[in-house]
Amino acid sequence: MGTNRNDLTGKVVVITGGSGGLGEQIAYAAARQNATVVVCARRINLLGKVRHNCEDLSGAPAFAFQLDVANPENIKEVVERIHDEVGAIDVLVNNAGFGHFEEALTFDMDLAEKMFRVNVLGLMYMTQLVAIEMADRGAGHIINIASQAAKMATQKSSIYSATKFAVLGYSNALRLELKPLGVYVTTVNPGPIETNFFDIADETGEYLKKVDLLVLDPTIVAKRIVGIINVPRRELNMPKLMEFAGKMYTLFPHVGDYLAGTLFNNK
Template sequence: MKTVRDKSGRLLGQVVLVTGASSGLGEQIAYEAARQQAIVILCARRKEKLITIARKCQQLSGQPAFYYELDLIDPQQVDQMLADIRNKISNIDILVNCAGFGLFRDFLAFDLTVAREMFEVNVLGLMHLTQKVALEMAPFGSGQIVMIASQAGKIATMKSSVYSATKAAVISFSNALRLELKPLGITVMTVNPGPIKTAFFDRADETGNYLNTIDKVAIEPDKLAKKIVRSFKTKRREINTPIAMEVANKAYILFPKIGDFLTGNVFNTK
């Protein structure tokens, strides 16, 4: 089942595992990979959504599509899923770590139980799954791991202290892992998007106002998914979008005091 892109650029026969696949960016990545004829494996907590998405993936790809109801913070569930994939489907060629959530709230009012859950999903669950999949990729000398991080991991803003901390951890983890896995033939790509027009903000923004405020710079998930899937099976290091936010990140590094003023005042829209 191991194949490479054919001449038309399709991911024919490649096995792509997508976490957080029941909505938003993860769902769109699954559809785009299916359009490229990948064998898509979806996992998330909402089984009813996964069933519908898997059917659409199968129609788009003409290939089998699979789904697993999964709570990423449960290591036993993760291990059981991977064993089932290995025994019944094939080895994983591409892992897309897209599961995660955020909550915008002042840190002094933040429930640390939720903070722990956020780290368990966004960081620790991601690490456990990544380690297990990379161990299975290593003997083949190939594979790709895609980390969906965030521009919030580069520039922290008010009310995003915990979420930004989790995404900064993902970015640092990815950068170190990239170096460790390169000799094994496994590539690591980090995706750092700005705000995306998805249901993420249904939980993250309790006021319901933030996405409307930044609508002009918010990213359409289907367009970002296309960019990500085009980078499958390449050695691309990062995707940073939108460009304006990446430029702001560079300026923030060079002029941190000005950056603090702008993020704390001019660009404080939460």
Template structure:
């Protein structure tokens, strides 16, 4: 797929990985539709995308956990922009705390954003892609969805759900020439950790394992139009995640020891 003139919708586009995906897509000539809750930030993302692409770009305030808002924004995109060629589901958040100390309301909210919101917007967009017989869905999950560690029980559960959903969806949409790619990043120094790790102790401890969001965004954009099943970063955590499955006792040792930095 040549990106020039293709419409790419990115959720969670106001900062971090989502923001960088917008820029890399714009550099490749795509028409970027940036969506996030923080309208004051995505306006700046939109302007920068226009500078990179020399094409129109769009920004819509969107909370993916609100189905009516999703319907409204998608209708506006269809009317003002056109058909969505690529959907990048990056919206999500995490709280790192012991499960028994996590309020139920926080658990429910995390699932509504990370899982149910992702599934709802994907369904709405995938229906249109099936009708056209073309498109790509890119779901940003996490290495935490492959290898859970202490104090990430709820967040990991949401990402395990995204992985399971994506793996089944890939098979369901393949006959309609719609591809599904799952991205599993390790820790990145982004605003995600302002909420997940407010005292920044975790980030300091995992500094050797940090993934560069700009470099990962380039890999994601380069994968568009290709039947790429997964993108996993960094390599050491991908290897650890495989060991977690193949050698369960070793996996538990790694998850509770070397990779337990929270």
């Protein structure tokens, strides 16, 4: 009888932004594979429910910690608590982040700075602290949730795309640095996912309707992410049409600009 490659029994899986949306579904998918799930987020009032659901799914203890990834001191405190109260982190899923769709000329730069602190710098602080321990053990997996916006920028996503381009570049270099140390780094680049992300990102409420055929189910995305844990995979891209468009954007820039300005200009 073969072993289940995706069985995560005994593995500590930490998920930032785990109080709802994709992060919540990743937590449940990991719990179904018997992981010891640790969810972190600012919304502590929602984390208790996620932790309880994970315990029901895995039959093992799960943990929840309030975390503001924009605060480096809070990140350090929470990582230390996880180490002391749960154990060494085997898998880190950097999922916390937010977006806001608006033209660059009118974008509130205070909000832009906050977006970089959450989407980029917070991810880097968290990753560095966890990766140091992983490198010392010679094992671990860091999964950074970027976006198809890291592959192809479109109108009204200048700031959000900039943060995700930064995550992709950081992840690509980090993967090369950590590979000889036995630590995997994977970047996940999803297109639009049907979550509350768009409650903030799209004030019009029309974007998901316009891209209905491209919208991803968060439970399916989460299952695919958990399915690549402990697999040395460079990237996970979805949906296929946006992955193809991203490749066109790189290989044929003029065609890419055309696609970005027409087919994928829905904000």
